[in-house]
Amino acid sequence: MSSRGTVLEAERLVVGYAGAPVCGEMSVAVGAGEILGVVGFNGAGKSTAARTLAGRQLPISGEVKVHGLLANPDAVAFRREVSAVFDEDLFFPSLTVREHLLLVARGHSLPDPEEQVEEELSFFGLQERADVVPESLSSGQRRRTLLAAGLMRPASLLILDEPEQRLDPVMREALGRRIRSLADGGATVVLVTHDPQLLLDTATSCLVIDDEVTLATSEVAAAIIAGA
């Protein structure tokens, strides 16, 4: 546990649908500056767990708390703390990439929103596509837009569901460095991933999701997802 205190806490959490659990019960306590990798086979329940930790779906039993606040995305105080990026996240069909990012920057009262947006466009290699609407983007460009929006806003807890998907190797490496630097700045990160290298580059501990949920080092978890 981090000396900087627990940020995300879940005790005997059971996640699933219509009262049916998708995986074993889990307990987590993640501190400021820590990166919790979440791994498991296809369909193991990683995204379900991540969505529950992000407050996007209710647990079957147990509670999720962030800084002691019950997970509830309708609560302003919770939303301020938590940024989550999922593949199914939505866009406004008539807003361009730049307009989406400006909306996020202004909505979170970032200083110099225009400048910050240009930095994100550059980091995610989106400058050339900044003025097109989501429909005209490739799936990887849409993914990068969502990640840019999720990473640029202030948050003490960042939940990323397979952020490496549809990113090329250079972008994956840059993303790993970015995640690490956010954690170095004090953010807590939950990272669902199938990428052993991203896990090794970032995670400080890992949750292996299965019928039983266990804690593992990033080396052990990376070996599991690499099929070793």
Ligand SMILES: Nc1ncnc2c1ncn2[C@@H]1O[C@H](COP(=O)(O)OP(=O)(O)OP(=O)(O)O)[C@@H](O)[C@H]1O
């Ligand atoms: N909305 C839903 N309603 C009912 N069952 C669902 C729903 N979404 C997912 N599931 C089921 O819950 C189980 C866990 O799914 P989940 O998406 O959490 O797995 P995952 O570990 O993230 O998988 P992957 O690695 O393939 O992304 C799967 O059996 C899936 O079919």
